[in-house]
Amino acid sequence: MPPRTRQTERRPVRPVTITAVVDPVAALASENLDDNLYLYDTNKAAGSTGFGTPELRSRVRKGDTLLWNVLPLECETYVALTDIEIDPRIAEPTRKVYPGTDIVFWTAEVKQDLTEPVPYRLSFLLGTVSTPFSPTARPALAGPSDEGKEGR
Amino acid sequence: MAQQHGIIVLFDVENALRTRSLDGNTYWFDNMKFLGSSGVGTEQLETIVPGTYFLDGSQATEQVLNWLPAALGSIPPTVPRNYLAEQARAEDRRTLEELASLSAEGGVGETEVKQLQRRVGKRARKAESGRGLTPAKLLDVTGKATSSTEAYNYPAPVITDITGEAVTEKIIYPAQYGSPDMIYDGWYWAATVDTSRPGVYAYTVHVQLHELVERNDELVWESVDLTCESSLKIISDPKRNGFTGAGLGVLPLPPVPAAG
Structure with missing residues (x-):
């Protein structure tokens, strides 16, 4: 078991990064993003769950900076995060690019502590298809206070 | 042209450095799920490697594996090299x-x-x-300069060796290669596979992570060497064309584009 250090009290200096690993070729071939999307975040020590599924539940607190980025399994195939829809009272993600590139990431600040998990919707552009792909399953942000209620 | 299998290993560097272990901090992927790889996106990936012959029994070229490491929570490897x-x-x-x-x-x-x-x-x-x-x-995870030793972008993990059963049994012949690769800084580990002996073979990847420490008023990168395991499943099925599911031959394209 990893030691539970001061992580819970200490505000992380790095953003909580949520990385979407996408297999674009398989998603395009099957027209199914759910089976080809693997979500991870850097907050495992704080209690995030659902790693490697499209239903990642990221444990966050008010004031945390969130950063969403994409890691394609095929570097030759275009993948970009094109939209994040979430209750604007919780977070208002903005689209940015790594300076000097056109590689997109999104950031937002968590506006309030969450008592219930807040699902959100990610949309991706894959290959040369102009209609965004969105998984049916929803990732969510969750606060520390709902621990135990959900049983996952 | 040999069939290239990409195996991507995503490391939760921050957690791995804290716990000094890759257990629970490694996620494996390959692009062979359609051929039967299992555990994609988890710590228990089993990469499928079909045989090196076609349906009609003719000889195909060898299978080649490529390992590509990435750090979770860092600037993604899709940004340009350098x-x-x-x-x-x-x-x-x-x-x-x-x-x-x-x-x-x-x-x-x-x-x-x-x-x-x-x-x-x-x-x-x-x-x-x-x-x-x-x-x-020092740059932070958004590519801006930082002077905080707690906000820096973790450098990409470096694979330093591949060992284990699959190597000692001479199933794979791994080595590090240099190439003008645009994504992974020009260095990568690859191996050819002997597919004549079907079975499941484990292998160990030796990884070097880097931690920034302050020593004598100076910031120093210190290397932390860790290992993680995965396995290959060699099967005797013939090699398949990803488009047709059959052997070599003509791709399923209509001879004339559909009228429209």
Whole structure:
């Protein structure tokens, strides 16, 4: 078991990064993003769950900076995060690019502590298809206070 | 042309450095799920490797595996090669330009100085025993200069060796290669596979992570060497065409484009 250090009290200096690993070729071939999307975040020590599924539940607190980025399994195939829809009272993600590139990431600040998990919707552009792909399953942000209620 | 299988290993570097272990901090992927790889996206990936012959029994070329490491929570490997160096240089250039314009105007306020100091950032050198990293300006995970030793972007993990059953049994012949690769800094580990002996073979990947420590008022990259395991499942099925599911032959394209 990893030691539970001061992580819970200490505000992380790095953003909580949520990385979407996408297999674009398989998603395009099957027209199914759910089976080809693997979500991870850097907050495992704080209690995030659902790693490697499209239903990642990221444990966050008010004031945390969130950063969403994409890691394609095929570097030759275009993948970009094109939209994040979430209750604007919780977070208002903005689209940015790594300076000097056109590689997109999104950031937002968590506006309030969450008592219930807040699902959100990610949309991706894959290959040369102009209609965004969105998984049916929803990732969510969750606060520390709902621990135990959900049983996952 | 040999069939290339990509195996991507995503490391939760922050957790791995804290616990000094890759257990629970490694996620494996390959692009062979359609052929039967299992555990994609988890710590228990079993990469499928079909045989090297076609349906009609004719000889196919060998299977080639490529391992590509990535760090979770870092600038993704899709940014151009040399990105960190380019960014550090661009920040320096902007700082100098601002410095020049400050002296031209005459007055220098505290805010401007603070801003410049932030841009100047900090530099880390590599420890004597370290490898793979050059002294460079610290950047944060969004590509901006930082002077905080807690906000820096983790450098990409470096694979230093591949060992284990699959190697001692001479199932794979791994080696590190250099190439003008645009994504992974020109170095990658690859192996050819002997597919004549079907079975499941485990292998160990030796990985070097880098941690920034402050020593004698200096920032130093220290290497942390860890290992993680995965396995290959060699099967005797013939090689298949990813488009048709059959052997070699014509792709299923209509001879004439559909009228429209």
